[in-house]
Amino acid sequence: xxxxxxxxxISKSIRIFNKTVNxxxxxxxSIRSFLIGAISHNISEIKNVLESEDVFxxxxxxxxxxxxxxxxxxxxYLVYGKGxxxxxxxxxxxLDCGNSGTTARLLIGLLSTNPDIxxxxxxxxxxxxxxxxxxxxxxxxxxxxxxxxxxxxFPLTLISSEIPVGIEYRAGVxxxxxxxxxxxxxxxxxxxxxxxxxxxxxxxENMLLQSPSILKIKKNKKNKNHIKVFGKNYLNPLKxxxxxxxSSAAFFTALTLLTSGAKLKIKxxxxxxxxxxxxxxxxxxxxxxxxxxxxxxxxxxxxxxxxQNSKLKxxxxxxxxxxxxVDEYPILFIIAALTNGTSVFKGIExxxxxxxxxxxxxxxxxxxxxxxxxxxxxxMKIYGQKKIKKLNGVIKVPNLGDxxxxxxxxxxxxxxxxxxxxxxxxxxxxxxxxxxxxxxxxGGKFEIKKIL
Numbered sequence: 163x164x165x166x167x168x169x170x171x172i173s174k175s176i177r178i179f180n181k182t183v184n185x186x187x188x189x190x191x192s193i194r195s196f197l198i199g200a201i202s203h204n205i206s207e208i209k210n211v212l213e214s215e216d217v218f219x220x221x222x223x224x225x226x227x228x229x230x231x232x233x234x235x236x237x238x239y240l241v242y243g244k245g246x247x248x249x250x251x252x253x254x255x256x257l258d259c260g261n262s263g264t265t266a267r268l269l270i271g272l273l274s275t276n277p278d279i280x281x282x283x284x285x286x287x288x289x290x291x292x293x294x295x296x297x298x299x300x301x302x303x304x305x306x307x308x309x310x311x312x313x314x315x316f317p318l319t320l321i322s323s324e325i326p327v328g329i330e331y332r333a334g335v336x337x338x339x340x341x342x343x344x345x346x347x348x349x350x351x352x353x354x355x356x357x358x359x360x361x362x363x364x365x366x367e368n369m370l371l372q373s374p375s376i377l378k379i380k381k382n383k384k385n386k387n388h389i390k391v392f393g394k395n396y397l398n399p400l401k402x403x404x405x406x407x408x409s410s411a412a413f414f415t416a417l418t419l420l421t422s423g424a425k426l427k428i429k430x431x432x433x434x435x436x437x438x439x440x441x442x443x444x445x446x447x448x449x450x451x452x453x454x455x456x457x458x459x460x461x462x463x464x465x466x467x468x469x470q471n472s473k474l475k476x477x478x479x480x481x482x483x484x485x486x487x488v489d490e491y492p493i494l495f496i497i498a499a500l501t502n503g504t505s506v507f508k509g510i511e512x513x514x515x516x517x518x519x520x521x522x523x524x525x526x527x528x529x530x531x532x533x534x535x536x537x538x539x540x541x542m543k544i545y546g547q548k549k550i551k552k553l554n555g556v557i558k559v560p561n562l563g564d565x566x567x568x569x570x571x572x573x574x575x576x577x578x579x580x581x582x583x584x585x586x587x588x589x590x591x592x593x594x595x596x597x598x599x600x601x602x603x604x605g606g607k608f609e610i611k612k613i614l
Contacts, residue, residue: 167613170587170598172572172606175579178423179604183414186594187212187237188407188432191365191462193220193264194341195402197272198369199241200229201248201348202397206241210404213237216592219260223269227251243399246349249276254319259285261517261563261592264338266316267297268366271342274306275326275349275393284317288517288563288589291315296339303329304346328354328393335485335512337363337436347391348376356389357382362485363436368461373398405432405464409489410594412440413569416493417604418469419449420500420577426604428467435463439486440494447475474501476546481509488512492570495524498544499533500577511540517564517589527571530557531580550578561586565593572597576606586613 192212197220199206211217213236221231221239227249230242249272251257259266266285273279284290295314302308305323328350333340340356344366347354367389370377376395382388411428418426433453441451450472456465477498479487487494491513498505513520521542525535534545557580559571568584575582587610590597601608 167586167588169611169613170568170572170584171582171609171611172575173579173581174607176417176421176576176604176606178421180425181604182427182429183600183603184429185406185410185414185431185600186214186596187404189214189216189593190264190363191402191404191432192217193262194268194366194369195400195404196220196224196231196239196241197268197345198397199243199400200224200227201246201272202243202399203245204243204399206243206400206402208239208241208400208402208404209237211237211239212404212407214591214593214595215260216262216265219258219262220265220269223257223259223265226255226257243397246394246397247276249273249279251279251281253280254282256282256284259283259289261286261289261589263289263292267338267342268345270297270301270320271345273320274301274304274322275346276322279320279322282317282319286563289316293515294318296336297342300331300339300343301346303331304350326350328352328391330355330357332357332359333362335360335362335488337366337485341366344370344377344389344391347393348395348397350393352393354391354393356391358387358389360485361387361436363434365434365462368434369400369402371461372400402460405459405462406430407593408432408437408440410597411467412490412493413573413597414600414604415441415451415467415469416497417573417576419444419472419474420497420573422471425470426468428469430464431467433463433465436486439483440490441467443477443479443483443487443494444474444497447477448472449474476501476503477505477507479507484509484512489566492520492524492566493573495528495542495544496570496574498546499528499531499574500548500550501546502548503546505544505546507542509540510542514539518562518567520564520567523562523564523567524570527557527559527567527574530555531574531578550580557582559584563589565590569594569597572601572608576601
C-alpha cells in the first residue's frame with residue numbers, strides 16, 4: 163500500500179471514541195537531523211525518525227552526496243558526518259527531492275556554499291510546479307548560480323559558489339528560506355546575519371545551538387531576533403530523539419473537537435511555541451485542549467495533548483498567526499466550515515505556493531458540501547454551519563499531490579458522514595504513513611481501491 167497508487171472511499175461518520183494514541187514523528191525535525199548530521203563531525207544518532215517518503219528522499223539525496231547513513235533498526239539511524247564542505251557528487255548528478263520542499267530548500271542552502279558542486283535538482287510533479295524564485299535570489303547572494311537563468315521552478319542546475327561570503331538576510335514567514343540562509347552561512351566566509359522580521363519555526367536554530375561556537379541569537383534594538391552564523395566552524399555531532407509531529411496531531415485533534423462526546427490523548431508531541439498556532443487559535447475560540455507533561459528535549463518543548471469535543475466559535479485568524487500555523491490551514495478551514503458563523507483567515511497568500519494552491523483547492527472541497535466561501539489572494543471567508551445537509555452526491559478530491567488536503571477531506575467525511583472519494587491518497591505517506599492506522603484505531607471506516 164505504501165508505494166502503490168490508491169483511492170480512498172469513506173461513506174460513514176465516526177462514532178464516539180475515547181483513546182490514547184501516538185502520531186507519526188516530526189517530519190521537519192527528522193529531515194533537519196539528517197542534513198545537519200551530514201555536515202557535523204563524527205557520528206550523529208537520530209532516534210524515532212519519521213520513516214516517510216519525504217524523509218527517504220532526503221536520505222537518498224545525502225547518500226548520493228557521499229554521506230554514509232546506517233539504519234540500526236526501525237526509526238533509529240546513524241549519520242557519519244564529515245564536517246562542513248564535505249559533500250561531493252559527480253558533475254550533473256541528479257538529486258530527486260520527491261515531494262519534499264523542506265529537503266529541496268534546505269539541501270540547496272547547504273550545497274550553495276559547498277565547494278565544487280554542480281548538480282541537477284528536481285522533484286515530483288507537485289514540487290516541480292512550485293515557485294523557487296525567493297530561494298534562488300537568496301542563495302545567489304552567496305554566489306551560487308542557478309541554470310537555466312530566469313527559470314523559477316525545478317528541475318534546476320545548481321553550481322555552488324567558489325568563494326562564498328556571508329550575507330545579511332531579512333527573514334519573513336518562511337522557516338525554510340530562513341533555514342536555507344543559515345545552512346548556507348555555515349560554510350561561508352565571515353558572518354552571516356539573519357534578522358527575523360517575522361518569527362517563524364526555529365527548529366534549525368535549536369539544533370545548531372548544540373554547537374555554541376557557530377550560532378548566536380540575540381535581540382536587536384527593535385526586539386527582533388538577530389541570528390549570527392559564524393562560518394567555517396566545527397559542528398558537534400547530534401543526538402536527537404524526534405517527538406511526534408504537531409501537524410499530524412492536528413487532524414486527530416480536529417476529529418475529536420468535531421465528534422460529539424469524543425476524547426483523545428496524543429502522547430509525546432513536539433510543542434515548540436512556534437509550531438502550535440493551530441492549537442492556540444482553537445483554544446481562543448472555545449476548544450478544550452490541554453498540554454500536559456511538557457518538558458524540554460534538545461531545545462524543543464515536548465508533551466502530551468489532551469482534547470475533547472467542544473462547542474467552538476467562528477474563527478478569526480489574523481496574519482500574525484500564519485508562521486506558526488502554516489501547515490494546518492486546510493484542517494482549520496474544515497473546522498470553520500462545520501462551526502456556526504463566519505470565520506475569517508487573513509494573511510494566507512503563501513498557501514497558494516504549497517503542494518497545491520490550498521486556498522483554491524479547499525474552497526472547491528467546501529463548495530461541494532454546500533458551504534459558502536469567499537477567497538482572495540490573501541484571505542478566506544468561510545460561512546460555517548454546524549449541521550451540514552446529507553448530500554446525494556460524493557465529495558471528490560482529485561489527484562493534487564497534497565497530503566494535507568487528502569487528510570482534511572478524510573476528517574470532513576468522518577464528521578459529516580458524506581460520501582467521499584479521494585484520488586491518489588498514497589501522497590499522505592510523504593508525511594504521515596500511520597494516518598489510516600490511527601483513523602482505524604479511533605473507529606473510522608474506509609475502503610481502499612488500488613489504482614492499477
